[in-house]
Amino acid sequence: MKAVALLSVALFSVAACGGGQIGDTGGAGDAKRMVLIPGVAAEPFYISLECGFREAASEAGYSVDVQAPAKFDSTLQAPIVTGVLANKPGAVLIAPTDDKAMAGPVKQLADAGIKVVEVDTRLEDTSIAVSTVSSNNEQGGRLAARTLARLVGGGTGSVLVLNTRAGTSTTDARAAGFEDEVKKYPNLRYVGQQYTDNEPDQAASKVTATLAANPDLVGVFATNLNTGEGAATGLRNAGRTGAVNLVGFDASPKQVADLRAGAVQALIAQDPATIGRTGVEQAVAALEGREVRRDVETDLVALTREDMDANSRYFYKQQC
Incomplete structure (x- = not known):
């Protein structure tokens, strides 16, 4: 801008x-x-x-x-x-x-x-x-790891976290929760987190680079809306949509549409x-x-294509 x-x-x-x-x-x-x-x-x-x-x-x-x-x-x-x-x-x-x-x-x-x-x-x-009101973001990261493990099933491979910017309390907590929880799944090799400066185009390029370095990539956890949308673009450009399970965070109209279309496999909605x-x-x-x-x-909830409509109250709005 x-x-x-x-x-x-x-x-x-x-x-x-x-x-x-x-x-x-x-x-x-x-x-x-x-x-x-x-x-x-x-x-x-x-x-x-x-x-x-x-x-x-x-x-x-x-x-x-x-x-x-x-x-x-x-x-x-x-x-x-x-x-x-x-x-x-x-x-x-x-x-x-x-x-x-x-x-x-x-x-x-x-x-x-x-x-x-x-x-x-x-x-x-x-x-x-005087008060702080927020999602339990560490719990959200753990929920993302469990959801991704369920999507991968018995398969093996690498998983990546896309974070926004260091010092953002919410996304840092989500990444930390994911990193801790994913250790419970020996079939998933955690390759660390990368920062995107909250820019979708950077998220897309980070996914592309990670795919080149780790051809066995089976999962990506994107810690917020912009990284999720960018990750979906990166997988689409690489022809790996669906082959790499993408778990996003948040439920914007674009992400909900991507979930319905199969570009995203799950969303952790606030x-x-x-x-x-x-x-x-x-x-x-x-x-x-x-x-x-x-x-x-x-509260947070994990949305998949199978149960998304039953949880539509968690879909985010574009106007009041």
Whole structure:
């Protein structure tokens, strides 16, 4: 994306479900206003999370604003946090794009008396946010390893993990869970993880390179939406769709279509709408001086072509 576009999104709000410009829902110091800062704009996972956030905040009587960076990048998210700080809403729900680099900006929110709830991702420093609501990502990685082992059956071969970017708490936990669980299957040789910078084209090229170095590749675990879509492209280009079992993470419309078509063999789906709703509940509790749950984990489910329609409530949305 061009630098002009990146700067534009860093300065203005991006609301995938119809939100307006920054400050359109309340003035400075508005305690009855909540802001959601997702990890990236226009991604179905975060759109679905936003839908849950908007619904719950409206029911609780809060006005909302949603602002997101154009890429999952702390240098783009930090200026958004600074802009939100100037208007001082009652609470901010944020998916930090880096568990260390975003600590300073987010701490400024908390120091100003704004209640901070982490949604999806979290900071390494656990003293800043009042609550963290996310999937049990390590469990998700373990579920991916078990699902992949079931798909491979009695066969043998190499398996690869495609991660996004080091320092992303969610995907790092998924990779760690997978790596630990896959040790239980001696027929699967783990060849490690590779980072894609959250770019589908890099995921595709990493798959191609791994196939060349490991012709016995039988499985790939892609730790998020973009790596999953890129991995599917890489396997398709190499003519190995279906021959190499691809387990993705998340259930975007594109990934669901790939699962139905056989380009992906399984998806580990989260429940982002519930993450958004629960984040609002914890923020309201903090604002009202009630008990807050410091860590809340939401469910995941493994989807295959055989059972996907029975679990369609886990499919992510493109708009609210």
